[in-house]
Amino acid sequence: MLNYTLRRLMFTIPTLLLISFIIFLILDLAPNDPTGNLPLTIPPEVREKIRQSLGLDAPMYIRYLLWSQQFFINEPLNLLNQWFGWCIGDCEGRLRVSSWATRSPVVDLIAERMPQTLWVVGMSYVVGILIAVPIGVISAYKQYSWFDQIGTFIAMIGFSVPTFFTGVLLIVIFSVWVPNDSFFWLPSIYDTTLEVVDWDSFMLQVRQMIMPVMVLGLFNAAQISRFMRASMLDNLSQDYVRTARAKGLKEKTVLLVHVLRNSMIPVVTVIALGIPQIFGGAIITEQIFKVNGLGQLLIIGIQGADIPLVQTLTFLFAVLIVLFNLIADVLYGLLDPRIRYE
């Protein structure tokens, strides 16, 4: 198992290098100009100077190598320095991947935005799973009951209605229709500067998280509950379930020990594989609720043609996808004793 994981990890390195190069290529092909948003009064020579100062006159492969050096070597060294105080090489003058728009290091920008995204996105995923698993289990056990029918209906809606619609709908209901002073009123804007120090600020934090978390969470729940149900149904008709009943086990044990354990195997992998997608899906939700997380950062970067920022963020999403693919495979092996990676 360990062997397998290590080998897979080795294999991810060339994969990720290739992905980073492709992202770079695509972004380079896109007709964008970082000086395009500057006032028109700036004369062309000055624009050219600005481009040169950003290194844009160099050939494509030089720029890619520079980015690679900065991202794959300098940034990790810098992290070591920041976290542990270890200084390797030139700690002060080291070049880092910097945003064109703000001139600050991209990794710092990301670190700043990460907690908001993790809170909202992570919470919504947890909420989604907590809702989905029991619903999936009950729907399968009571197949075609009214519970199952309603669950199917809601899941279909949750699955097919996009989050930008549900998000706006919730805002219209809970921030606009519901009067301001009501208990049910919820803020439509996520205030990142809010610090949780006491009960009141904690409640405020909870309130402002409810809508974005529910919008994303219900979307996730719709998907996962379907998987859960299908997987449970697959297993409920297996022979080993009859054996478990023939042993005189309680229905609860049969369902929650024997069937659930088997049913979770594919669901856990689906959950793991879905985590990176969630970051992508969060882009829209973050935009609606003004959560200044990673998704919003990416949108700002795209609008401002901030290539280093977009390149780095996109690449990070790619890393997440590759990483969670690996995690899913490893989990599969851990959960299913029949699978041994040799």
Added chain:
Amino acid sequence: MRDQSATILDVANLRTVFNTRDGQVFAVNDVSFYLRPGELLGIVGESGSGKSVTMMSLLKLLPMPPAEIQGGSIEFDGRDIRNVPDDELRKIRGGDIGFIFQDPMTSLNPVFTVGFQIIEPLRVHMGLNKKQARKRAAELLELVGIPDASARLKDYPHQFSGGMRQRVMIAIALACDPKVLIADEPTTALDVTIQAQILELIKDLRQKLGMAIIWITHDLGVIAEIADRVAVMYAGQIVEHAEVKELFANPQHPYTRALLETLPKMGEARGTRLASIDGQPPNLDHLPVSCEFAPRCKHAFDRCRAENPQRRDVSPAHDVACFWDYSSGGPTDA
């Protein structure tokens, strides 16, 4: 016809129906049989004749719906268990009655160790603690002939061969010293040498433990070897029932005779084709109103197509559901 006082299991007029989307399937029709303590009852019949459904109906192991037990009584150890509450029934399942299923490859849970699966009924029914249960589980594995038993408790089902898995299933079924063991074609999915081993094992265990056994098979050869009594099933009904010697010596139902003819004979040259019974297996989409075997029967006459024969005694402990009387070579008196 039967000695009521000495039975451990007494089933009368059992009727099980599947309510499917395409209509009803009458899988078990008015089946009655009994089992005495320590005795081995063989049930034979071709595929689809309702052997498994009959046995699973006893312990409500069928998916309900679609299955529905519509009638009959099931008396176990002097108690009617057809209408007992679920928790009472659970005590009987795996406790008083052990069950071995047809396919050992799929009957064990793939994600739990064999030890875990043997220990479960021990803890539920016998109230053993972890350590005692583990010890008994190892003893059971040894009993069913698995070498290096205590080490193998930690293995998963996929690490066992088919024959070994069936031994594990037998260990589970025997875990709580059941009074009755129901073995539903325990050797069908195994190859011939393993079949013989499992058969030996059961014979041996029966001697040691003395439980009553119901053995389902479509192989009359196996029945001849181990059974005390035999019931022959056709189209969800028992069509003939007798002591094993009597059945082989004096078969009264044309279907039983046909089955016996399909057996390879001693001294017959290898390679001669096994005989099979001509005609289509019966359709179960209606309640039997006439003899279901009539279309395949060479003795069938008008009455067979108009009326469903009831079981009639031929001699003590031998009954048959047929209008044809082989002793006189003609129809029985109406």
